[in-house]
Amino acid sequence: MTEPRFLSPQPEQVAGNGLLHRRAFLTTSAALTGAAGLGFMTARPAAAQAPLEVPEWMKVPGAPMSGYGAPSRHEEQVQRRFSSSPGTVGSGVSRTPLEHLEGIITPSGLHFERHHNGIPGIDPDRHRLLIHGLVARPLMFDLESLSRYPLVSRIQFLECSGNGRANDAPEPPQVAVSEIHGLVSCSDWTGVPLSVLLDEAGVEPEARWIVAEGADSAAMTRSVPMAKALDDAIIALYQNGERLRPDNGYPMRLFLPGYEGNMSIKWLRRIEVTAAPMMTREETSKYTDLLPDGRALQFTFQMGVKSVITSPSGGLEMQDPGLYQISGIAWSGAGRIRRVEVSADGGQSWAEAALTDPVLPLSLTRFRMPWRWDGGPAVLQSRATDESGAVQPTRTALHAELGTNFNYHHNAIQSWLVSAAGTVSNVYA
Ligand SMILES: Nc1nc2c(c(=O)[nH]1)N[C@H]1C(S)=C(S)[C@@H](COP(=O)(O)O)O[C@H]1N2
Ligand SMILES: [Mo]
Secondary structure, three states: OOOOOOOOOOOOEEEHHHEEOHHHHOOOHHHHHOOOOOOOOOOOOOOOOOOOOOOHHHOOOOOOOOOOOOOOHHHOOOOOEEEEOOOOOOOEEEEOOHHHOOOOOOOHHHOOEEEOOOOOOOOOOOOOEEEEEOEOOOEEEOHHHHHOOOOEEEEEEEEOOOOOHHHHOOOOOOOOHHHHHOOEEEEEEEEEEHHHHHHHHOEOOOOOEEEEEEOOOOOOEEEEEHHHHHHOOEEEEEEOOEEOOHHHOOOOEEEOOOEOHHHOOOOEEEEEEEOOOOOOHHHOOOOOEEOOOOOEEOOOOEOOOEEEEEEOOOOOEOOOOEEEEEEEEEEOOOOOEEEEEEEOEOOOOOEEOEEEOOOOOOOOEEEEEEEEEOOOOEEEEEEEEEOOOOEOOOHHHHHHHHOOOOOOOOOOOOEEEEOOOOEEEEEOO
């Protein structure tokens, strides 16, 4: 490959080891960089009259249409990677292949999965949702009656609170970014605000919590504070414009924006309004964190501010030195992402990345950073700040605060080492 073509003025270096000003993405080629552009382009010069080949698919009629489209057969490597508990097929996780995706929406078939006893084969005509407990009027819904309520749509992330746990290992696991951070996905969720249904049922004054139960054979059950139930909780019926996938709760699920995924009960069948939390298995034995002083941290609802560079990332290989765009995702359970900074020198210097519109509250946000890789070793990191002012911690800071016995809410900064040979590996920096 030829050297990147920098015409004057040179793109401004804003932090160590080749990070360039994000403005490089925003200006037209002539204004900042001269007519030849920044030099991201890897196109080869072509002779004006060079004939293009006429490939065989231009010589025959194309394939027929289909009732439901599928990705190109050339994209077969884009798959969720899954693992289930010994002796089971459906109890475990599948992870979103973040290294293959761009933008902020996760295709429904690539949404991560977490099942505690597989995917129930629910007949939507026989499924019911019961709202009862401390209410004036207990209510029963079927899918049809629920679908008639006014619907709301929001683009929001869902993250398992166990996401990132792999980086708790003493040695950094040498796996793809999805194997470490792929328990986060983002969809356009459409459903009925839970507040509307609770209002109709008539919540009693002493009610403080709801308890949500799923129709899987794990009957997953979690307590949710009434304030959240009345705020932005929805009963989701659609995901990215179509009915929920069975994997993600068909025909209805609770969706609690910004809260740990475990609370967004899939295959929702019952909401009991209560005065106190139920202290279920999932909020006592599981989904709590053992602190250094021996006490357990319980009800850690909100997901912390986090970001990760998905390109380049673990296992990928760099081509020749030159201009690259670093790309990644950021999100926070507290609201919008305010800023993402990137470092190419292991955190010694930082510069602000470009955030790609739209930047929505409680959604994945895509960030990008122009980087001139000089062919030497580099440690790439990203650090997100949300609108509450919370800043993503280093792994060392997180361990100093919470110890090393905790299993959930790992939002530490991820570090990728780019070697001189162009290989990318996971390091604890
Ligand atoms: N009924 C039921 N709801 C459930 C679960 C489950 O096993 N059963 N898993 C929970 C966990 S731990 C997570 S992280 C999310 C995952 O949602 P997804 O599979 O749609 O990504 O669902 C939650 N809701
Ligand atoms: Mo989870």
